[in-house]
Amino acid sequence: MATTYLHNVVTLDGFIAKEDDDVGAMHDWYFSGDHSLQDDESHADAHGGVPFRVFAASAEYVRGMWDRQAVGVIGRHLFDITNGWEGHAPASDHVVVVSHRPKPDGWHSEAPFHFVGSVQDGVALAQELAGEGEIGIASGNMGGQALELGLVDYVAMDLVPVIFGRGKPFFGSFSDGPLLLEDPDVVIAGEGVLHLRYPVRGRAQAARG
Template structure:
């Protein structure tokens, strides 16, 4: 059975991106080979990705999940039906409004490997529906003060068990198991 996990790089104040979606801060910090080993280990286990975006922003403007280093099917949440798109060997399937179906489709496509949930809205919706097994965070030592929050607006308590913590050059890598969620 596939592990479903929220995966994000975020600032110390909990933002995925700046107010206008900018993520340049992610690339302004030093990293160590051990940081890359953590990323490589996670990416090697990913069998499918669920995200939210439109086809232009995600596929045509080089906003490819994981920069293309994960060669796995991608299921994108949308409000408008569209046929699947293939780019660089990756199939992008558009799922209209049913995130539970997107996760189930991703689990089938993952073939027992992990399903990565990308984006604040996607992660929050899946947590609210009880679809998340783990949360993996790569925290960068930057405070933006405002931006797009990972968990802002979740509206519920989620109890977690820490599974792994590591810190190297500048990133802190955190892995938690979701124990219980309640409104």
């Protein structure tokens, strides 16, 4: 089974975006450095118009995560607000979109995006597609459901020194708590960001074999 991790950039008070989906300065660290995260930067327009370039302290960790990620699992809302990055996701060979609606008519038919109706089906398909790679699950409501269902091995956060006060929670509407995670096995202080990764008890040990 491929390793799964719930991941996103998150504010100090636990939000991944404002209520109107604006992320403010949360993602500035992704574009402020001099170390590229992608060998091919030709699709920068689909990712905000600027290539992903981070500072040295973040480069090895983030590049490694992106290189290992074979499949991304996202919700329909993220697909809609990004237009699926015009078929070119920042990381992963395949993207599974959890949605009750099909792929939009005429939308990038060649893109390796797969639409399924439930979180369980989404992660199951991701496991089929991942091969020897890993699976990144976007946090928020869909990711929180995956965590409740016991489908997440690690919780990975890029913690930024921003406070929103209100917004969209990292774990969405997760209600199956309290859930005790293990101590972080990744703690990397970057510039404008702190990278953290927490193993999910029971799940992570099994993923490590």
